[in-house]
Amino acid sequence: MSTAAELIEKAFDTLSARPGFVSRSDQRQLALLLCDLIEEKSSGAFEAPTGLGKSLASLIPAMAHALESKRRTVIATYTNVLAEQYWRKDLPLARALFEAGDSVKAQLLMGRARYACLASMEEHIPETTESFRQLAEIGHESDFRALIRKPARELSMLWSKVATPPVCPGRLCPAYDDCFYYKARRQSERAEIVITNHSVVIQDALMKRSNEDSGGLLGHYDFLILDEAHDFPTAAGNGLEFELSGAKLGALAAVAHRMESALLPLAQRAGDGMAWLKDCADFKVAIESAQKKLIAYSIELGRPGILTGSPPEMMEHPQVRASRTKDDMQGAKSLASEVSDSCEKFVKGVDRRMDEWREEDPERVRQAGESIRNYGTYLREYGIGCFSLFDPQGVAVSYAGQSGATAMLRQDVIDLAEPLKELIWDKTPYACLSATLATDGNFEFFRRVTGAEPRFEEILPTPFDFGSQAALYLPPVPGIPDPTIARREGNEEGYWRSVASELSKIIVACGGRTLALFHSRKEMEGVYQHMNLSAELPIYMQLKYGAAMVGERFKANVHSSLFALRSYWTGFDAPGETLSCVVLVRVPFEVPIDPPQIARLAYLQTQGRDAFFEHTLPMAKMMIRQGAGRLIRHADDRGLIVIIDPRVQTKGYGEQILANLPPEMRTFRNLDDAVGWIGLEPMSLL
Structure with missing residues (x-):
C-alpha cells in the first residue's frame, strides 16, 4: 500500500x-x-x-x-x-x-445554534417542515435562508424561533432521529x-x-x-467566558417552559397539575425579577465597571482601581445569588416531584428522565456559574457592562x-x-x-506579484489631523471632515470600487455624514444588522463603495475590479476603555512588560495585514492599499506597521500617480 x-x-x-x-x-x-x-x-x-x-x-x-x-x-x-x-x-x-x-x-x-430545530419548525412553520427535512443538505441557517421563501426580515425573525436551543430533550424529542x-x-x-x-x-x-x-x-x-x-x-x-445577561436569563425561562410542557402530563396524572404549573410560574417570575434588577443595577452604576479579577496585583493597578464599580460588588453579588438560588430551588423541586411521580408511574418518569436531566443540568450549571463571577481563576476579570442594549455581568479570561x-x-x-x-x-x-x-x-511566500498588482498610497502630511490629538482637543468633527475630503478624492479617482475600513462605528458614521459624492458613486454603510447583505450590494455594483467595520477587516472576499482600493482609515489600536482591555494592559504592566509594544502594537500590525489582505484575492486582481492615518508617517512605530505589508509594493504620496501607475480605469462618465 x-x-x-x-x-x-x-x-x-x-x-x-x-x-x-x-x-x-x-x-x-x-x-x-x-x-x-x-x-x-x-x-x-x-x-x-x-x-x-x-x-x-x-x-x-x-x-x-x-x-x-x-x-x-x-x-x-x-x-x-x-x-x-x-x-x-x-x-x-x-x-x-x-x-x-x-x-x-x-x-x-x-455549534447547535447553527442548525434548524425540526420540532420548533413544526411548531412555528409546520407547512414548510417536511420539505425542509427532505431538501436541506446540512440543516444550517444557510439552508434555511435558501429554502424558505420569505422576506429577509421575516426570515431573521423566524430563524430566532426555530434555531436549535442550547438544551433540548435529546433522544426523547419526536424529531430526534431526523434532527x-x-x-x-x-x-x-x-x-x-x-x-x-x-x-x-x-x-x-x-x-x-x-x-x-x-x-x-x-x-x-x-x-x-x-x-x-x-x-x-x-x-x-x-468559549471560556461566563455571562449573566438579559438574553441568558431569557434562555433560562425558555428552558423552564420546555420542562413545564414535558412534565405537565405526568403532573396531571398524579393530581399535581396546578402545583406543577405554579412551580414553573414562580421560577419564571423570579427570572423576570432578576432581569428587571439587572437593568436597574446597570442604570444605577451608570457606566461599565470592574467587579473583581485575578491575580490580586492586577486589581491594585491604578487604572483597574479607577475602573472598579462604585458599590464594591454588593449589588452584583446579590443579583447573581438570587439567580443561582432560583435555579437550584427550581431544579430541587423538579427532582422531588419526579421522585414522587416515579412511585405512581415509573415507566413514564423513566422516559421523561433524560430530557429533564438535560434541562436540570443546564439550569444547575448556570446557577453554579453565577458564583464563578466572584471567584476568577488564572488571569481573568469580572465586570458589569452592556450586552447589546441590555446590561450584563460577565467574566472574561484575559x-x-x-x-x-x-x-x-x-x-x-x-x-x-x-x-x-x-x-x-x-x-x-x-x-x-x-x-x-x-x-x-x-x-510560505505569496503566489501574487504585489510589485505589479498593488501599490501603497499614503496621503501627504500634514493633511489629515492626528486622530488622537483631534479627540483630545475636542476636534473630532474637523477630523471626520478631513477624512471625508480625502476619501472623496480617493473614491472619485478610483471610480468607486473602494472598501473603507473603520475602527469604530462613531468614526464611520461621523465621516459618512460629510461625504458628498454623485449618485453614480454610491456609498453603502455597514449597519448594525444585515452586514452580509450590504457586502453583496457592494459586490453587485462595480462603482459603489463600502464603509465597514471589524467583520470586514478579515474574511470578506470580493475579487475583481469591484474592490480595487482598500482604505484603512485609522490604525486599529485597542483603546483601553472596556474593562477587559483595561485589565489586560494592567496585567501586562504588573508583569513588568510594555503593554503597547507587546500587545497593542502587534495586534494593530496583524489587523492592518488582515485589512490590506482584502485587496488582492486572485492573480488578476489589481489595486491600491491606502492608509489615511498620518501616524504611520509621523510616529516611530509607523515604519514597523508598514514593514508588515508586502515589501515589493511601490509607495506613492500623490494620488493621481498611484492610480495611474496601478492602471485603474476611471468611470467613463467622470
Whole structure:
C-alpha cells in the first residue's frame, strides 16, 4: 500500500492535470509538511498567504492519512462561511483526487445554534417542515435562508424561533432521529475527517475536561488543523467566558417552559397539575425579577465597571482601581445569588416531584428522565456559574457592562496561554494556519497570546506579484489631523471632515470600487455624514444588522463603495475590479476603555512588560495585514492599499506597521500617480 506522502503526490499530480488548475509548488509543500506532522504526531505553525490554496492543502493530507492509517483529523475554521466552503466546495474536489476518496467518512459539525430545530419548525412553520427535512443538505441557517421563501426580515425573525436551543430533550424529542444537529454529532464520532469551527473545538475540550470519560463533541481525534488561526484566541475567549445577561436569563425561562410542557402530563396524572404549573410560574417570575434588577443595577452604576479579577496585583493597578464599580460588588453579588438560588430551588423541586411521580408511574418518569436531566443540568450549571463571577481563576476579570442594549455581568479570561495549553496544545498534535499568522516576520506574538509552542514554523511566500498588482498610497502630511490629538482637543468633527475630503478624492479617482475600513462605528458614521459624492458613486454603510447583505450590494455594483467595520477587516472576499482600493482609515489600536482591555494592559504592566509594544502594537500590525489582505484575492486582481492615518508617517512605530505589508509594493504620496501607475480605469462618465 502507498504511503500517505505518495498518495499526496499522486493527488497533486491528478489535480495538476485538471483543466484550468494553476499548479502551486508551495501548496504541495504545505500539504507534505502537514502530512509529516500528522505522521510524526508533531505540531506546527504556518503562514499560508491568500491564493496559496490552504483548504485543499489541509484536506489532501487528511484524506491521505485517513486512507493509509485511519487517522482522524479535525479541521476547524473561525468563520462558518469558510467551514461550509470546505464542506460544499473543497471536500468534493479533494475526494475526487483519490481513487478511494469516496470511502473516507467525513462530516461537517457546527455549534447547535447553527442548525434548524425540526420540532420548533413544526411548531412555528409546520407547512414548510417536511420539505425542509427532505431538501436541506446540512440543516444550517444557510439552508434555511435558501429554502424558505420569505422576506429577509421575516426570515431573521423566524430563524430566532426555530434555531436549535442550547438544551433540548435529546433522544426523547419526536424529531430526534431526523434532527440535523444530533445526526451530525453521531456521524462526527465515526468520521475520519471532521470539518468544524473553533468554537466547537473549545466546547469539545471543555466537555472532556469536565468529564474525562466523555467523548465530547468530536470524540478522540489524532490531529487538529486550525485554519484562520489568528482568530482562535477570540473564539477561545468567547468559549471560556461566563455571562449573566438579559438574553441568558431569557434562555433560562425558555428552558423552564420546555420542562413545564414535558412534565405537565405526568403532573396531571398524579393530581399535581396546578402545583406543577405554579412551580414553573414562580421560577419564571423570579427570572423576570432578576432581569428587571439587572437593568436597574446597570442604570444605577451608570457606566461599565470592574467587579473583581485575578491575580490580586492586577486589581491594585491604578487604572483597574479607577475602573472598579462604585458599590464594591454588593449589588452584583446579590443579583447573581438570587439567580443561582432560583435555579437550584427550581431544579430541587423538579427532582422531588419526579421522585414522587416515579412511585405512581415509573415507566413514564423513566422516559421523561433524560430530557429533564438535560434541562436540570443546564439550569444547575448556570446557577453554579453565577458564583464563578466572584471567584476568577488564572488571569481573568469580572465586570458589569452592556450586552447589546441590555446590561450584563460577565467574566472574561484575559490571558489565554495557560488555559489553551491545558485544553488544546498539550492534548493533541496540531497545525495552525492563517494568511496573517506572523507579525514582524515571526510567530512570537501568536505564541505569546495563545501559549502554543509549535515545533515547526514556516512563512510560505505569496503566489501574487504585489510589485505589479498593488501599490501603497499614503496621503501627504500634514493633511489629515492626528486622530488622537483631534479627540483630545475636542476636534473630532474637523477630523471626520478631513477624512471625508480625502476619501472623496480617493473614491472619485478610483471610480468607486473602494472598501473603507473603520475602527469604530462613531468614526464611520461621523465621516459618512460629510461625504458628498454623485449618485453614480454610491456609498453603502455597514449597519448594525444585515452586514452580509450590504457586502453583496457592494459586490453587485462595480462603482459603489463600502464603509465597514471589524467583520470586514478579515474574511470578506470580493475579487475583481469591484474592490480595487482598500482604505484603512485609522490604525486599529485597542483603546483601553472596556474593562477587559483595561485589565489586560494592567496585567501586562504588573508583569513588568510594555503593554503597547507587546500587545497593542502587534495586534494593530496583524489587523492592518488582515485589512490590506482584502485587496488582492486572485492573480488578476489589481489595486491600491491606502492608509489615511498620518501616524504611520509621523510616529516611530509607523515604519514597523508598514514593514508588515508586502515589501515589493511601490509607495506613492500623490494620488493621481498611484492610480495611474496601478492602471485603474476611471468611470467613463467622470
